[in-house]
Amino acid sequence: MNLKVACLQIDIVFGNPEANIETVKKEIEKIAAAEKPDVIVLPELWTTGYDLTRLDEIADLDGTKTIALVSSLAKTHEVSIVAGSVAKKTESGVTNTMYIFNRQGELIHEYSKLHLFKLMDEHLYLNGGTEKGLFQLDGLQSAGVICYDIRFPEWIRVHTTQGAEILYVVAEWPLPRLHHWKSMLISRAIENQCFVVACNRSGSDPKNEFAGHSMIIDPWGEILAEAGTEQTSITAVLQMEKAHEIRKQIPIFKDRLPHFYS
Numbered sequence: 001m002n003l004k005v006a007c008l009q010i011d012i013v014f015g016n017p018e019a020n021i022e023t024v025k026k027e028i029e030k031i032a033a034a035e036k037p038d039v040i041v042l043p044e045l046w047t048t049g050y051d052l053t054r055l056d057e058i059a060d061l062d063g064t065k066t067i068a069l070v071s072s073l074a075k076t077h078e079v080s081i082v083a084g085s086v087a088k089k090t091e092s093g094v095t096n097t098m099y100i101f102n103r104q105g106e107l108i109h110e111y112s113k114l115h116l117f118k119l120m121d122e123h124l125y126l127n128g129g130t131e132k133g134l135f136q137l138d139g140l141q142s143a144g145v146i147c148y149d150i151r152f153p154e155w156i157r158v159h160t161t162q163g164a165e166i167l168y169v170v171a172e173w174p175l176p177r178l179h180h181w182k183s184m185l186i187s188r189a190i191e192n193q194c195f196v197v198a199c200n201r202s203g204s205d206p207k208n209e210f211a212g213h214s215m216i217i218d219p220w221g222e223i224l225a226e227a228g229t230e231q232t233s234i235t236a237v238l239q240m241e242k243a244h245e246i247r248k249q250i251p252i253f254k255d256r257l258p259h260f261y262s
Contacts, residue, residue, distance in 0.1 A: 006039070063097060111145070115227055
């Protein structure tokens with residue numbers, strides 16, 4: 001089976017959900033028509049950016065607006081959407097939450113960022129998630145994680161030992177740590193023998209310049225597509241049989257000795 005995936009590396013307007021929604025609507029329509037991907041991926045916190053101090057005002061209450069919007073886009077364009085993440089406001093606080101929709105527009109999973117990044121004050125304004133990012137999309141076992149999560153290979157391995165063959169990463173990764181971004185994404189692909197589809201944002205906000213360089217990587221760690229720093233999109237075809245062949249050739253999951261690891 002082959003799966004065509006696309007990452008929308010957009011510049012996010014700081015604290016302006018209306019402007020960002022219009023950008024996403026336009027960019028999804030454009031890439032759906034031009035490339036006809038099976039899956040479209042958005043970046044982290046694409047509605048608000050890192051305007052954390054105003055989340056009480058601008059976060060999406062129970063994710064209602066985001067769910068309605070992305071469900072409609074997925075159904076209209078007949079494409080699955082890994083909808084990056086948004087600030088979701090609930091009675092207990094705000095989470096950084098990823099939504100996944102199939103091509104019928106059905107919400108099939110949500111995942112809230114487990115590891116909060118204190119360097120950008122996330123712990124002061126957000127609640128961490130408690131659930132895994134596992135889901136099935138187009139019949140393929142997949143997983144979604146958010147930005148800082150990739151620094152915790154044990155968290156990624158939790159998902160790949162449960163069958164995930166594609167790792168979707170959404171991020172607002174800063175430019176000064178671009179080398180870490182690229183190196184860790186390639187490492188996560190190689191050590192888990194999985195495809196990595198990583199969508200970062202472009203542009204800047206009042207405190208940060210972001211790295212862009214969204215990447216699609218195969219299970220050998222080969223880069224299938226990579227963006228620069230500007231607003232753009234990338235696409236690639238994932239040949240799923242390749243992951244199966246690699247896992248047979250070097251059977252790391254069979255050769256694991258987890259009783260030694262704790």
